[in-house]
Amino acid sequence: MEYIIELLDKNGLIVAFLVTGILVYLSEGLSIKLTNKKLPGSAIAIFLGLVIAYIGGILTEGKSGIADLPGLTGFKVMGGPMFRDFAIVSTAMGASFAVIKKTGSVGILSLFLGVIFSFISGVGIAYAFGITDVESLTTIGAGACTFVVGPVTGTAVGASSDIIALSIAAGVVKSILVTIGTPFIAPYIGLNNPKSAMIFGGLMGTTSGTAAGLAATDPKLVPYGAMTATFYTGLGCLMCPSVLYFALKAFFN
Amino acid sequence: MLLRGVALLAGCYIIGQIIGESLGQLLGINNNVGGVGFAMLLLILAQNELEKRNLFHVEMGEGVMFWSKMYIPVIVAMSAVQNVRVAFNNGILALLAGILPVVLCLLFMPILSKSKAE
Numbered sequence: 386m387e388y389i390i391e392l393l394d395k396n397g398l399i400v401a402f403l404v405t406g407i408l409v410y411l412s413e414g415l416s417i418k419l420t421n422k423k424l425p426g427s428a429i430a431i432f433l434g435l436v437i438a439y440i441g442g443i444l445t446e447g448k449s450g451i452a453d454l455p456g457l458t459g460f461k462v463m464g465g466p467m468f469r470d471f472a473i474v475s476t477a478m479g480a481s482f483a484v485i486k487k488t489g490s491v492g493i494l495s496l497f498l499g500v501i502f503s504f505i506s507g508v509g510i511a512y513a514f515g516i517t518d519v520e521s522l523t524t525i526g527a528g529a530c531t532f533v534v535g536p537v538t539g540t541a542v543g544a545s546s547d548i549i550a551l552s553i554a555a556g557v558v559k560s561i562l563v564t565i566g567t568p569f570i571a572p573y574i575g576l577n578n579p580k581s582a583m584i585f586g587g588l589m590g591t592t593s594g595t596a597a598g599l600a601a602t603d604p605k606l607v608p609y610g611a612m613t614a615t616f617y618t619g620l621g622c623l624m625c626p627s628v629l630y631f632a633l634k635a636f637f638n
Numbered sequence: 639m640l641l642r643g644v645a646l647l648a649g650c651y652i653i654g655q656i657i658g659e660s661l662g663q664l665l666g667i668n669n670n671v672g673g674v675g676f677a678m679l680l681l682i683l684a685q686n687e688l689e690k691r692n693l694f695h696v697e698m699g700e701g702v703m704f705w706s707k708m709y710i711p712v713i714v715a716m717s718a719v720q721n722v723r724v725a726f727n728n729g730i731l732a733l734l735a736g737i738l739p740v741v742l743c744l745l746f747m748p749i750l751s752k753s754k755a756e
Contacts, residue, residue, distance in 0.1 A: 434717030442723025450719040464715035475705035477678035503739035510735045529739040558736025574747040588743040619671030
């Protein structure tokens with residue numbers, strides 16, 4: 386048995402291709418049989434991915450979802466940032482440069498609004514829960530941006546490690562919510578064209594959440610949403626430990 | 639020809655990531671700033687430029703399209719390696735701090751979508 390697991394881990398990426406393929410195949414079947422194609426197969430597959438990540442987390446108490454299980458470590462490569470970003474970039478082929486240029490300014494505006502209001506709502510929630518020191522508030526506010534901005538900011542302002550863990554958790558919740566919720570909310574917010582996808586990416590910011598959510602909504606929108614979302618984490622890392630931290634400090638004194 | 643397409647994609651990807659990483663360094667935040675975005679812009683510009691000069695072969699496009707079609711499976715794999723457990727086990731504060739910003743920011747969608755920049 387041990388040599389088989391060793392073999393699977395040695396060929397991790399191929400195993401991940403196989404398992405993901407089975408998952409996508411099952412999801413397409415479920416989409417037709419259970420929902421009469423109302424819920425796209427891709428949305429179900431992404432949701433099942435999150436479910437097996439949860440199972441992996443429960444079984445191993447690790448951080449990498451299903452990839453912590455022996456034999457399935459290749460998921461770390463296939464689901465890691467390299468493949469994700471490479472595949473996202475490839476979706477840009479055929480995207481309209483004219484649209485991106487035209488929507489650029491409102492895209493930038495949405496980025497700033499997205500960072501600032503995510504930060505404020507994170508701070509508000511933390512404050513409502515009785516947290517009052519500015520460093521912790523800043524860190525949780527940053528976590529409400531993305532799960533990268535939280536720990537980067539927390540480290541910069543010197544927050545405690547449990548607060549940093551909390552900020553990561555908030556960012557992960559956000560990413561999962563955007564992943565699952567986007568296809569459902571899309572019709573109500575007019576998310577059906579490149580311009581609104583760019584605004585959506587800027588407001589939500591989580592690259593993984595936006596990319597997965599848009600993929601489940603309409604794959605044609607992915608490049609536009611990803612285009613703005615990719616600037617969000619950088620902007621958040623820039624603003625949270627500096628301008629927003631100082632603003633909060635001034636506000637509380 | 640197929641590989642030329644993949645190489646074009648890889649080239650845009652690497653250059654874009656270098657720009658994003660350098661921008662992060664310049665800003666002093668030790669984080670990638672828009673690397674994917676720059677790579678996407680490069681790919682779009684390169685494709686337009688090559689098409690203008692009649693150098694963009696159909697098969698080259700297929701090399702890029704393969705990865706574009708692999709996108710959803712990669713996203714499924716990405717979902718499968720998320721730290722879902724920590725999201726559920728960190729209590730109500732983390733849940734609310736993740737949910738509220740999404741709801742609040744969604745309120746801006748209609749306003750921004752109606753703005754003049756068509």
